[in-house]
Amino acid sequence: MAEEFKLAWAIYVAGVVVLLAAGWWFMRNWGWSWVRNLLLLVGATVLLVPARGTEADGPLVPVLPLFVYQTLFEEDGATPEVSASLVFAAAGALAVMLIVGIVMLMMRRRKDRPMTESDQY
Secondary structure (H helix, E strand, O other): OHHHHHHHHHHHHHHHHHHHHHHHHHHOOOOOHHHHHHHHHHHHHHHHOEEEOOOOOOOEEEHHHHHHHHHHHOOOOOOHHHHHHHHHHHHHHHHHHHHHHHHHHHHHHHHHOOOOHHHHO
8 A cells, every 4th residue: 555655655746847847838937936936836835735634544645636526525624733834834835935035136136236445445
């Protein structure tokens, strides 16, 4: 059973990589690269972060497909643990992109600023 599960994860990860590569390919000419990077990072995060299902000792499954499955097919909807995992994964990706964006903006402004005499020493 464990080998089949590893094979399923490998196929799933390969599919996500192809999906993200296709997303990058179609968005590569966007004027705002930070939007492309944000969408790709959030997509990768919510598709690849693992979460536990309803069983405590059950295998790890990707959080977004588990959330969709529980929302559509389970009587009580998605469990709070799965919902929290999905929200924190997306919020973490947004926070990382916010930090990267601020650092890139600061570096760009520093590069565009003309040098003065005090900068030379």
